[in-house]
Amino acid sequence: MMKKAQNEVREITRNKKDIREVDLDEMHYLTAVIKETLRLHPILPLLTPRESCRDAKIQGYDIAVGTQVFINVWAIGRDPGLWDNPEEFHPERFLTSSIDFKGHNFRFIPFGAGRRGCPGISFSITTIKLVLAKLLHYFDWTLPDGTRGVDLESWT
Numbered sequence: 001m002m003k004k005a006q007n008e009v010r011e012i013t014r015n016k017k018d019i020r021e022v023d024l025d026e027m028h029y030l031t032a033v034i035k036e037t038l039r040l041h042p043i044l045p046l047l048t049p050r051e052s053c054r055d056a057k058i059q060g061y062d063i064a065v066g067t068q069v070f071i072n073v074w075a076i077g078r079d080p081g082l083w084d085n086p087e088e089f090h091p092e093r094f095l096t097s098s099i100d101f102k103g104h105n106f107r108f109i110p111f112g113a114g115r116r117g118c119p120g121i122s123f124s125i126t127t128i129k130l131v132l133a134k135l136l137h138y139f140d141w142t143l144p145d146g147t148r149g150v151d152l153e154s155w156t
């Protein structure tokens, strides 16, 4: 997977001196790798709690005013009812889907959703992509001391 991301980055930046922000839009596999990382390892596993401001009925349940809800992004990202083989790191799942970072699809909300969602999405994604693209462009990465990629699987 790393090689695939590296090939993509090097292909796009082949005849260029440096990577520019405009080049990032073409890096679809790298974007999928970032999404898959945030699906399995959301930086904020529990979103800022929300509180209902009035009594409500949702799907037959009475929700009293002042009820707090904690949204478990970590659990949603690994829910087998929502994702095929959820424990597997498989960036390709995002290549064929239109799910973005913006919280439009509640299956994938690493930046939250709605009015209190993260205002730093674009800044963060651009920065992460640019740094990763440069690391892949300029360096060849290997694991130390004979560690194999498969040895890392238990870390997910």
Ligand code: HEM
Pocket (backbone or CB within 6 Å): 043, 044, 047, 048, 109, 110, 111, 112, 113, 114, 115, 116, 117, 118, 119, 120, 121, 123, 124, 125
């Ligand atoms: C990968 C990087 C980042 C991730 C995954 C992230 C994720 C989040 C999440 C999950 C929330 C809570 C959203 C919610 O409760 O619905 C949040 C809130 C927020 N984030 Fe980020 N964030 C990141 C980077 C940034 C950056 C770079 C900035 C500013 C430059 C930023 C500014 C904020 C602010 C101000 C809030 C509070 C919004 C509010 O409560 O109305 N974040 N972020």
